[in-house]
Amino acid sequence: MKSKHPSLGTNTTALVTFFAAIIFAFIYWIHFHTGGGGLSTTEELKSDLAAIEASKPASQKGAETEVDLNALLSDANALNQGQAVYAARCAACHGQNGEGQIGPNLTDNFWIHGGGQIADVVQVVRTGVTAKGMPAWDTMISGSEINSVSAYIVSLKGSNPANAKAAEGTEVK
Amino acid sequence: MTGKDNFLQEAYDDDVVKMFLLATIGWGLVAFIVGLLAALQMAHWGFNFNLEWLTFGRVRPLHTNAAIFAFAGNAIFAGVYHSSQRLLKARMFSDLLSRIHFWGWQLIIVLAAVTLLAGYSIGKEYAELEWPIDLLITLVWVVFAVNFFGTLFKRRERHMYVAIWFYIATILTVAVLHIVNSLEIPVSLFKSYPVWAGMQDALVQWWYGHNAVAFFLTTPFLGLMYYYIPKVANRPVYSYRLSIIHFWALVFIYIWAGPHHLLYTALPDWAQTLGMIFSLMLWAPSWGGMINGLLTLRGSWHLVRTEPVLKFLVAAVTFYGMSTFEGPLLSIKSVSALAHYTDWIIAHVHGGALGWNGFMAVGMIYYLVPKLWNTNLYSRRMADWHFWIGFSGIIIYYAAMWAAGITQGLMWRAVTAEGQLMYPDFVETVMRIVPMYWFRVLGGSLFIAGYVIMLVNIYKTIKGAPATAPKEMVRAPAAQSHGVEKGHRKLEGLATVFSVLVVISVLVGSIIEIYPTLNIHKYVEPNSVVQPYTPLQLAGRDIYIREGCYVCHSQMIRKISWDVQRFGPASTIAESMYDRPFQWGSKRTGPDLARVGSKYPNLWHYRHMMNPRDIVQKSLMPNYGWLEHKKTDFAILRKKVSVMKMLGVPYDQETAANADRLAEEEAKAIAEDIAANGGPQNLQSKEIVALIAYLQSLGKRGGE
Structure with a gap:
């Protein structure tokens, strides 16, 4: 093999890069692990989450009253938005028309959680009922979407869809 | 044969080289076609064909194992057997061992193909094979080692050439990696649990996983590069000093880099930092190898235009350069935060696997087949077309997966002005990249098309070869001392010392990283209590592993705000401390499942597993209809629980003794719930119920 007489040269750029990486490694370690002020991954997460929380507007924190919400029932735009959200998120468990399936019937007068006011529905949608399999939607959809889908659900009351699931919960007259 | 002047004459054993070459060519086709099937399954779920042994979760491990161990493995052996005999001026130590090595390895591959598709899996990536096959691998590897070192010790060339250093590092390190990562306790003939658990298992697995890349797909191929590029170009290697520096730097540093697969996970920060900074240190030594390969051609670049073999080798080394730049880049924590779990990683590994390993192997095949069959290549033009x-196939594949990975990574992290996730539906981020999955299918098909051209070319070449070829002979005096030597030159004459130094180099990083995690309790909050899996959940977990769910679903919510917003509080070390194997995952084709427990009703899971599109319209997930028919193996649960108990999981005597009965009771409750809500009756004995029990336990056993 010709390689018996190789050149003795070395590539300087590669060597400089190598040593630079080693020096960087020491600096990085010192910064993050010997009190150099670098945040741990846990601290970094905490500060990022706090920043996100601080940036949320009031509408994300559930400041509405039932009066504001009832206005949505006569707001066609809000109901259309609510219907779209319902079809995308709720229909898989509560049926296309709210008749109930895995989840309870949403069209009768019986309520398991709360008294059937829009604000009660908002509360359930927002925080979920995890023990029963209802997810919390507050991280998935916006505050206004939660409001309009809740209004849409309340608007279904008395619609008597086909294949309705038997009533569950307490009757609200 | 030995004359009075101590001259020895013998023929090289090139038959075994031919056998390994043909095996490389054949298994390569299998690995690529299985890869194409997997690519189609990602583009459209229908390509899972509703067949349990053809779903993605089983096909993907077969693809990775076939590509790494069957295709690249046989290529390595062909190259090592061919070049070592010539570099050491000696026939292989034992023809018998060579044959045992060859047939043993092919047997392992066949067993792997059958068992992986049948669902026998340990559930650790690139190490999925169950314990009897693990033992067989160990045995065959030892045969290879004895054969290689036997040849090394009877060599008639005093100095070991740089290629031989790389082979030594490969053989010794792969042995250490395979044995340590595969330490497992059998439950039955085809089921075992790793001795490592949770975070510890994650660290050991990625120490293995990354160094499978380093010492199975890098160092042996660098050895091949150091032999074949100077041979084909007929020029000496560019720099001897560079080869010394980059060899020892790679061997010492690579072993530390594993934790870069676990950035922002529950792995302790110190280990994450080591993974990142050592990965950055790898960039220059890796490029040292690339520079040494490419600059060997200085003054001979015109050969690349005319010599197909060099085209492949030069492109391969260039892809090596790209991969080894991209690797350190991806190891930077903030880059990993974007790229981890996405297709960017798939792009990265295929740049290496198709470009570097694939083209190195192909270049070697084009060089060796005419040489060994004593003929000329049938068509150089076809090789050029190949x-x-x-090459176009690789570029299309690479670009498509970059685009897919970066797009999805950015969608995962996007938040609205109100601080909410912009794309809260996971499936939305998958739908966006499906077109890229079709481009991947195109890229992969082109790569295969080129490969098929090679098959024809090689077939014609061998068919046209003369029936008998003269055997290439070695005729050399015994290795003699060249007087006083110093430094590395001296070391190159001392095979044993050299090998010991290699082992020490790889053990330093291994021990420093793994040893502190042996006591996992040290890292667990003292007052956090985690319940072990109930026997039924354990049965379900083994089904989850069998179906390869971990190849698409992670169970690790990283300490990153958008992971927490999407999936819930970050995963802790405690939560997975009894997980054998850990199932943190490495890719999210579907959402993370670490906190899926109790999120949906049992009936939801039943319907979703039977046909995911009933729940999530655009889902890519296969249907798992057979889980509704297959029966849960309750009888084995007592054994399973006792093995777990033996490994230190705090099961009480009562649970271990009544595991099957407890599981049946739990299954009955779940089946009744499904039936009561309108699902089918009498599912209690079926696997679907065990799987649902497991899924409902995720994130619900304490330890947050």
């Missing part, structure tokens, strides 16, 4: 078609 090159350009294959």
Whole structure:
């Protein structure tokens, strides 16, 4: 093999890069692990989450009253938005028309959680009922979407869809 | 044969080289076609064909194992057996061992193909094979080692050439990696649990996983590069000093880099930092190898235009350069935060696997087949076509997966002005990249098309070869001392010392990283209590592993705000401390499942597993209809629980003794719930119920 007489040269750029990486490694370690002020991954997460929380507007924190919400029932735009959200998120468990399936019937007068006011529905949608399999939607959809889908659900009351699931919960007259 | 002047004459054993070459060519086709099937399954779920042994979760491990161990493995052996005999001026130590090595390895591959598709899996990536096959691998590897070191010790060339250093590092390190990562306790003939658990298992697995890349897909191929590029170009290697520096730097540093697969996970920060900074240190030594390969051609670049073999080798080394730049880049924590779990990683590994390993192997095949069969290549023009078609395929594949990975990574992290996730539906981020999955299918098909051209070319070449070829002979005096030597030159004459130094180099990083995690309790909050899996959940977990759910679903919510917003509080070390194997995952084709427990009702899971599109319209997930028919193996649960108990999981005597009965009771409750809500009756004995029990336990056993 010709390689018996190789050149003795070395590539300087590669060597400089190598040593630079080693020096960087020491600096990085010192910064993050010997009190150099670098945040741990846990601290970094905490500060990022706090920043996100601080940036949320009031509408994300559930400041509405039932009066504001009832206005949505006569707001066609809000109901259309609510219907779209319902079809995308709720229909898989509560049926296309709210008749109930895995989840309870949403069209009768019986309520398991709360008294059937829009604000009660908002509360359930927002925080979920995890023990029963209802997810919390507050991280998935916006505050206004939660409001309009809740209004849409309340608007279904008395619609008597086909294949309705038997009533569950307490009757609200 | 030995004359009075101590001259020895013998023929090289090139038959075994031919056998390994043909095996490389054949298994390569299998690995690529299985890969194409997997690519189609990602583009459209229908390509899972509703068949349990053809779903993605089983096909993907077969693809990775076939590509790494069958295709690249046989290529390595062909190259090592061919070049070592010539570099050491000696026939292989034992023809018998060579044959045992060859047939043993092919047997392992066949067993792997059958058992992986049948669902026998340990559930650790690139190490999925169950314990009897693990033992067989160990045995065959030892045969290879004895054969290689036997040849090394009877060599008639005093100095070991740089290629031999790389082979030594490969053989010794792969042995250490395979044995340590595969330490497992059998439950039955085809089921075992790793001795490592949770975070510890994650660290050991990625120490293995990354160094499978380093010492199975890098160092042996660098050895091949150091032998074949100077041979084909007929020029000496560019720099001897560079080869010394980059060899020892790679061997010492690579072993530390594993934790870069676990950035922002529950792995302790110190280990994450080591993974990142050592990965950055790898960039320059890796490029040292690339520079040494490419600059060997200085003054001979015109050969690349005319010599198909060099085209492949030069492109391969260039892809090596790209991969080894991209690797350190991806190891930077903030880059990993974007890229981890996405297709960017798939792009990265295929740049290496198709470009570096694939083209190195192909270049070697084009060089060796005419040489060993004593003929000329049938068509250089076809080889040129192969090159350009294959090259275009790799570029399309690479670009498509970059685009897919970065797009999805950015969608995962996007938040609205109100601080909410912009794309809260996971499936939305998958739908966006499906077109890229079709481009991947195109790229992969082109790569295969080129490969098929090679098959024809090689077939014609061998068919046209003369029936008998003269055997290439070695005729050399015994190795003699060249007087006083110093430094590395001296070391190159001392095979044993050299090998010991290699082992020490790889053990330093291994021990420093793994040893502190042996006591996992040290890292667990003292007052956090985690319940072990109930026997039924354990049965379900083994089904989850069998179906390869971990290849698409992670169970690790990283300490990153958008992971927490999407999936819930970050995963802790405690939560997975009894997980054998850990199932943190490495890719999210579907959402993370670490906190899926109790999120949906049992009936939801039943319907979703039977046909995911009933729940999530655009889902890519296969249907798992057979889980509704297959029966849960309750009888084995007592054994399973006792093995777990033996490994230190705090099961009480009562649970271990009544595991099957407890599981049946739990299954009955779940089946009744499904039936009561309108699902089918009498599912209690079926696997679907065990799986649902497991899924409902995720994130619900304490330890947050």
